[in-house]
Amino acid sequence: MSPIGGNRGVLARALALREQGRPFALALVTDTEGSTYRKPGALALVADDGERFGAISGGCPEPALDALAREVLASDRIGVAVFDTRGEDDLVFGSGSGCRGRMRVLAWPITSAPRPLFDALVAAHAAGVALELALVVDAGDAGRGLAWRADDDHFGGEDALAESLRTAPDGLHTWEDTTFARLRIAPSPRLLLLGAGPEAPMLLQLARTLGWFTDVADHRPALLDPLRLGDADSRHESRPAAFLSTLAQAPDAALVMTHLASTDLEALGALAQAAVPYVGLLGPPGRRDELLAQLPPRQRDALRPRLHAPVGLPLGGEGPEAIALAIAADLQRHFNTRR
Numbered sequence: 197m198s199p200i201g202g203n204r205g206v207l208a209r210a211l212a213l214r215e216q217g218r219p220f221a222l223a224l225v226t227d228t229e230g231s232t233y234r235k236p237g238a239l240a241l242v243a244d245d246g247e248r249f250g251a252i253s254g255g256c257p258e259p260a261l262d263a264l265a266r267e268v269l270a271s272d273r274i275g276v277a278v279f280d281t282r283g284e285d286d287l288v289f290g291s292g293s294g295c296r297g298r299m300r301v302l303a304w305p306i307t308s309a310p311r312p313l314f315d316a317l318v319a320a321h322a323a324g325v326a327l328e329l330a331l332v333v334d335a336g337d338a339g340r341g342l343a344w345r346a347d348d349d350h351f352g353g354e355d356a357l358a359e360s361l362r363t364a365p366d367g368l369h370t371w372e373d374t375t376f377a378r379l380r381i382a383p384s385p386r387l388l389l390l391g392a393g394p395e396a397p398m399l400l401q402l403a404r405t406l407g408w409f410t411d412v413a414d415h416r417p418a419l420l421d422p423l424r425l426g427d428a429d430s431r432h433e434s435r436p437a438a439f440l441s442t443l444a445q446a447p448d449a450a451l452v453m454t455h456l457a458s459t460d461l462e463a464l465g466a467l468a469q470a471a472v473p474y475v476g477l478l479g480p481p482g483r484r485d486e487l488l489a490q491l492p493p494r495q496r497d498a499l500r501p502r503l504h505a506p507v508g509l510p511l512g513g514e515g516p517e518a519i520a521l522a523i524a525a526d527l528q529r530h531f532n533t534r535r
Contacts, residue, residue: 197404197426197427198401198404198405198427199404199405200404200405200407201404201405201406201407202384202406202407202408203237203238203239203250203321203381203384203407204321204384204407204408204409205249205250205407206222206239206240206241206249206250207239207317207318207321209241209249209250210222210241210249210306210314210318211318213241213243213306214306214308217308218243218244218245219243219244219269219305219306219307220241220242220243220244220265220269220306221241221242221264221265221268221269221275221303221304221305221306222239222240222241222303222304222306222314223239223240223241223242223250223252223261223264223265223301223302223303224237224238224239224301224302224303224304224381225237225238225239225252225299225300225301226300226301226302226329226331226333226377226379227299227300227333227367227368227377227379228297228298228299228300229297229298230297230298231297232253232297232298232299233251233252233253233299234251234252234253234299236366236377236379236380237379237380237381237382238250238252239381240252240261241306242261242262242265242266242303244269246262248261248262252279252299252301253279253299257279257299260277260279261277261301261303264277264301264303265303268303268304268305269305271305272305272307273305274302274303274304274305274338274339275302275303275338276300276301276302276303276333276335276338276339277300277301277303278298278299278300278301279298279299279300279301280297280298280299281297281298300333300377302331302333302338302339304339312343313339313343316343316345317343317381320345320346320381320383321381321383321384323345323347323383324383324384324386324409324445325345325346325347325383326345326346326380326381326382326383327343327344327345327346327380327381328343328344328345328346328362328379328380329341329342329343329377329378329379329380329381330342330343330361330362330364330369330376330377330378331376331377331379332374332375332376333368333375333376333377334374334375337374341376342358342361344362346380357371361376361378364378365378366378366379366380384407384408384409385408385409385448385449385527385531386408386409386410386411386445386447386448386449387403387408387409387410387411387447387448387449387450387451387527388410388411388412388413388447388449388450388451388472389410389411389412389413389428389450389451389453390413390414390436390439390450390451390452390453390454390463391413391414391451391452391453391454391455391456391459391460391463391478392412392414392416392419392420392424392425392431393419393453393454393455393478393516394516395453395478395516395519395520395523396412396419396424396425396453396520397424397425397427397516398516398517398520398521399451399520399523399524400412400425400427400428401427402520402521402524403427403524403527404427406524406528408527409429410427410428410429410430411428411429411430411431411432411447412425412428412430412431412432413431413432413433413434413435413436413439414432414433414434414454415433415434415435415459417433420432420433435459435462436452436454436459436462436463436466436467437462437463437465437466440463440466440467440470441466443470446470446471446472447472448472448473448474448531449472449473449474449475449476449527449530449531450463450467450470450472450474450475450476451475451476451477451478451507451523452464452467452475452476452477452478453476453477453478453507455478457483457486457487460477460478460479460487461487461490461491464477464487464488464491464495464499465491465495467499468491468494468495468496468498468499469495469498472502473502474502474504474527474530475499475502475503475504476503476504476505476507476508476523476526476527477503477504477505477506477507478506478507478519479505479506480506481505481506484505484506504526504530507522507523507526508522508523508525508526509522509525509526509529510522511525
């Protein structure tokens with residue numbers, strides 16, 4: 197099984213450390229300027245024994261992150277650090293990265309004691325919704341602020357500050373001489389594979405490494421071997437329409453890749469009626485056109501704005517591994533463009 201990457205991997209490791217009773221510092225990038233390796237919402241952690249999971253840079257500021265983690269664990273107080281590599285002196289006397297950017301990082305000591313922000317982050321991630329944040333970044337009072345889920349329509353109420361920050365764009369804002377960073381921690385994307393053909397194992401490995409959640413549905417039990425699809429979060433022996441009808445929440449993307457024309461047609465018909473933002477269809481343009489021609493006009497019209505067919509970026513190459521890479525690349529572009 198491949199390691200889990202992205203914020204999903206950081207949170208999974210954080211929960212494991214907390215269950216073991218091991219203290220750690222959870223680091224969050226709150227705001228950036230210029231060219232930086234990570235952007236607001238990125239997470240990393242440093243455990244009490246120095247173990248680091250996740251990254252906030254390409255490597256140079258990581259020792260400073262370790263020092264920040266030691267500081268917050270020793271003091272049991274939220275810490276803040278700014279990494280600024282925009283000046284010429286930094287290239288010679290500083291980190292030497294040459295990135296020409298500024299990044300602010302807040303770090304929370306996480307122990308067995310309640311940490312409302314951490315708990316809210318874990319809950320939002322599990323529910324598949326974004327966590328909205330407005331956090332004080334001034335050194336004397338860093339980390340104080342507001343957190344609410346993106347699906348909470350009632351947050352704010354009569355509080356003028358809360359209402360102002362709720363509607364503010366991402367970035368830095370000042371309220372009565374206090375600087376807040378407004379940012380969003382997006383949930384990990386959820387990907388559905390309708391078909392477990394030859395591209396599925398490599399595609400699932402890439403998805404897990406990128407920190408996505410994945411489900412696979414196929415009516416052919418031989419293709420659902422857990423040794424073959426070990427990187428999937430769930431496997432279901434089911435036809436496309438039947439499986440889609442059981443979902444309480446639509447995935448962020450669905451891929452139609454059964455390699456069977458009749459089953460792909462069934463999947464497209466069901467997806468035409470589902471609120472899935474990205475629908476990918478495997479196969480050449482001619483096959484796409486033949487399948488679409490068999491759908492009722494209303495279903496074709498519902499699919500076309502969301503349909504990516506042939507699915508994947510034109511990277512070149514052939515075979516299941518190259519196809520899986522092309523699909524993962526296009527999904528990565530799509531997920532981050534939406535955000």
